[in-house]
């Protein structure tokens with residue numbers, strides 16, 4: 365009954381037009397076609413998935429269209445790699461499926477009214493015969509083993525072959541021991557980062573994408589893999605998201621994804637959690653938690669002036685106080701230390717190498733500097749008595765301090781007072797030179813130890829400038845320790861140590877606005893980035909606001925993981941500063957699913973679309 369109805373429908377449709385696919389060619393035509401010599405590609409007939417088509421007036425230089433028989437449509441994935449054996453001239457081209465596979469009816473346009481009518485009226489029954497169409501972006505022309513930019517185009521009707529996994533891997537060069545994920549468009553094609561290659565991680569990395577796009581998951585995966593590869597990792601955790609990395613992933617969604625991929629949930633071993641003295645951490649129960657306090661003497665006076673946002677007049681006073689404080693420390697035998705009239709040699713040598721763009725005067729505490737400023741203010745205000753001094757260095761030597769300060773010409777009580785107020789505010793944070801029991805300065809050799817993962821929780825620091833000062837200081841400390849260890853290993857012929865420094869919320873650390881206001885801070889980072897290339901220190905910057913990153917910073921990065929970015933302007937700007945990602949991939953960036961990313965690394969022959977592996981370790985959800 366039903367069948368009869370359908371047959372009736374079909375006949376009606378056929379009656380209306382003779383051009384519906386299956387029934388189109390009449391018997392005579394079919395017989396004629398059978399008689400024709402069918403085109404058979406002479407070589408490699410096996411493995412052919414389609415043939416290139418003629419170019420149309422809208423054809424573009426780098427792309428070529430190929431048609432696929434119906435049964436091959438399901439075999440040619442988007443982003444799949446293909447080889448085209450140009451028929452007639454013997455040239456071989458390599459390409460990537462940039463769009464498609466599309467299905468279109470034979471001999472008709474897919475949106476022809478007839479096709480539409482048939483489709484809605486009869487569903488599957490009267491589906492015209494169809495074929496596939498793919499748009500191939502030409503990646504290059506093969507000459508021997510090398511691949512060169514294409515100078516010609518494949519001729520029409522050239523056979524198209526899908527590359528197998530081995531060929532694909534060889535062409536994309538996407539292997540590496542640090543597993544990152546799976547390539548989209550390939551069956552089980554793993555994408556990794558080679559941890560041993562100096563030309564990759566030490567060329568610095570940006571992980572960019574909107575909130576919730578998968579950055580932290582990617583970063584935690586990367587860190588765990590880096591540790592496995594024997595690197596030291598230091599993570600500047602601005603939101604306190606990574607403080608529980610030592611525990612296995614327990615978010616049900618991640619656990620399920622891990623199970624699907626056959627990856628075990630596992631915490632990162634050997635983590636240490638650092639937080640600044642007097643600030644909270646998001647994981648108080650971490651088994652290896654360390655409260656730290658940086659010595660004020662580590663900070664470059666130039667950087668301090670920037671952070672304190674001093675006016676020119678205040679800066680002049682700052683330097684006057686700083687120079688006099690130095691002289692007093694020497695005079696009193698505090699630094700260089702003088703024991704029974706003898707000056708400590710090693711201190712003198714250290715002072716000879718002192719680079720005040722990078723560090724302050726050894727042994728100078730914030731309290732001592734503040735005392736000198738107070739003494740100046742006292743003199744300028746022409747007060748008779750001696751001021752009260754508080755630092756351990758100077759409190760018993762007020763007369764010496766006053767004598768010295770009086771020799772130095774000083775004026776303007778207003779700016780001395782303002783300077784004192786600013787230093788006093790910094791002092792009140794109780795961050796520098798802390799004497800609290802159990803609190804130490806960071807041991808940078810320990811941070812740079814191979815296999816150590818150090819999470820620095822900065823989530824409870826409200827003063828952004830101060831936090832940046834701490835971040836800059838830690839990066840610099842790590843760089844020194846890394847250089848020392850690297851040079852020692854290089855001298856002795858041992859395996860060189862490798863270190864990664866990961867900076868979350870990098871836009872807060874190095875925004876365009878901040879870099880303009882604090883040129884010294886950026887110069888420090890830039891110098892470290894350049895030295896890091898030679899001494900195996902890789903920087904990784906993460907941000908959900910890439911539009912705030914200055915071009916100078918993007919200029920330092922050579923590897924990118926681009927998660928979803930919604931804003932077209934931001935993408936436009938990134939496109940101008942990041943090379944090597946083709947237009948088709950840029951278009952994908954706005955619509956990536958969480959965990960998907962466009963990955964462009966120096967070891968890859970071209971940027972790839974990657975489904976990043978789920979993370980094995982636990983991440984804390986950042987507060988919304």
Ligand SMILES: Nc1ncnc2c1ncn2[C@@H]1O[C@H](COP(=O)(O)OP(=O)(O)O)[C@@H](O)[C@H]1O
Nearest residue numbers: 574575576577578579580581958959976977978
């Ligand atoms: N690689 C991934 N695979 C599967 N899901 C992911 C992946 N990365 C992220 N997600 C999903 O997206 C959510 C947000 O990821 P997250 O890494 O915190 O993003 P971001 O740090 O960019 O804000 C995760 O909780 C998870 O649900």
Ligand SMILES: [Mg+2]
Nearest residue numbers: 579580605986
């Ligand atoms: Mg995050």
